[in-house]
Each structure stands twice: as C-alpha cells, then as structure tokens.
C-alpha cells in the first residue's frame with residue numbers, strides 16, 4: 001500500500017467509526033490573517049501507536065498540535081478525541097478530555113522558579129484536589145518512571161542537563177496518567193546517545209503504560225527506531241502517511257529527499273547492519 005493509499009484508508013476508517021482511532025482531525029483549516037497554514041488537513045491517531053509527524057520547518061506542525069490541544073483557533077474542521085467532538089463538548093467533558101492528554105512542549109517549557117517535583121505537580125494542582133503528601137509520592141513515582149534519580153526532585157531546571165530537562169518535562173506530561181502524550185521535538189538539542197535513550201524510554205512507556213504517542217520530530221533516528229507510523233505535513237495537508245517502508249518507497253519529492261537523502265541513506269544502512 002502506498003502512503004497516499006494509506007491516507008485514504010485511514011480517513012475512511014474514521015467515517016466507519018473505527019474503535020482504534022483515539023484522535024481524529026478532519027478537514028482542519030487554520031489561518032493567521034491571509035496566511036493559510038493548514039488547509040483541510042485530516043489525520044487520525046490510533047490507540048497504542050507511536051506516530052511520528054514530520055514536515056519542513058515552518059510547515060505547521062506546531063500549529064496543528066496547538067489546534068488539536070485547543071490552543072490555536074481553527075477556521076474550520078472537526079477534532080474528535082476519544083470520539084468526542086471537542087467543539088460540542090461541555091466544559092466538564094473538555095476538562096476530562098484534557099486530563100487524558102499529556103504534552104511535552106518544545107524546549108521542555110518547565111517553570112524555572114519551581115523544582116522538578118513542583119513542576120510535575122502543576123497538572124495535579126490544576127485538575128485534582130489531593131493532599132500534599134500524596135502529590136509528593138505521586139510526583140516522585142513519575143520522576144523515577146522517566147529514569148531520573150530521586151534527588152533530581154528538589155532541583156531547579158537550571159541545575160539540570162538538557163537530557164534531564166526533557167525527562168522532567170516528560171514526567172510532568174505523564175503527571176495525570178494520560179492516554180495520549182504529545183511530544184514536540186523531544187530529542188532536539190540532545191546528543192545522539194541521549195536522544196536514543198529518550199526514544200527507548202518513550203517506547204518502553206508505550207509498551208508498559210499502553211500510551212499513544214504523537215511525536216513531532218525532525219530526528220530521522222527516532223523515525224526509524226521507534227515510530228510505528230509516520231505522517232508527513234506538506235502543502236498544508238498530510239501529504240503522505242504510512243510506515244517507514246512506505247516513506248522509503250514514496251516518490252513524493254520532499255519525502256524522497258528527506259528519507260532517501262544522503263543522511264537518511266546512512267541511517268538506513270546502519271539500521272540494517
């Protein structure tokens with residue numbers, strides 16, 4: 001099946017009410033004044049998958065993420081999360097949905113005046129009413145879950161390495177035990193070993209917690225190593241969508257140069273020994 005066919009098949013699945021689809025963006029258009037960034041874009045995310053979302057710089061990956069999260073207004077289109085049309089959801093329904101979504105924004109976006117423990121507790125304070133001791137225990141569990149030492153809990157972001165900041169931000173994204181986590185360029189700024197370790201962690205969490213992962217990334221290693229499916233943003237839409245094999249077989253010029261360019265060929269050979 002080609003990437004384009006995969007796109008069509010997936011869009012069709014939404015209309016058939018496929019149970020496996022946890023999030024569906026349908027015909028989404030986002031514009032800033034005359035600048036139309038996304039034009040009738042459709043994309044589905046399936047339960048338990050790691051979906052890699054790629055596209056040229058400035059193509060609109062972050063805009064789509066923000067539109068999905070309700071942080072950027074759509075001009076038109078529908079977003080369904082766990083089958084709920086977010087435009088028709090009551091305030092309570094929307095809050096319940098938000099609690100099932102965890103987000104790791106680009107650059108970590110930790111609060112610099114808060115410790116790691118306090119950062120991880122921010123969503124708990126926003127959505128839950130728990131005694132401090134319980135929140136401390138829960139936050140420590142998350143901190144350990146992402147592979148940080150316990151003593152990192154009392155540190156401030158400025159005292160952490162880049163890799164530790166990413167892990168702390170991931171711990172905060174996992175604070176409420178979400179079903180879907182959105183990772184915006186999680187391995188950017190990490191050295192290749194740190195990036196590979198982060199990928200492994202994401203993959204392990206998906207396996208153990210049954211998470212669905214939506215990962216915006218420029219990192220070819222991540223796409224090859226952990227993504228089950230890849231969607232390519234181009235020409236304001238999802239241009240091609242499918243497995244890494246579909247990407248390698250695609251004749252779409254941008255996809256071809258991205259996945260079969262000089263750097264990609266080296267990766268391909270490495271991956272295949």
Ligand SMILES: Nc1ncnc2c1ncn2[C@@H]1O[C@H](COP(=O)(O)OP(=O)(O)OP(=O)(O)O)[C@@H](O)[C@H]1O
Nearest residue numbers: 032035037055056057058059060061062063064218
């Ligand atoms: N709040 C805004 N107001 C006006 N234009 C915006 C706004 N947010 C994004 N844009 C525009 O939308 C386009 C897409 O930006 P976006 O940040 O989504 O790109 P991206 O694909 O995430 O890029 P990168 O890979 O470099 O992070 C850009 O032209 C940007 O200038």
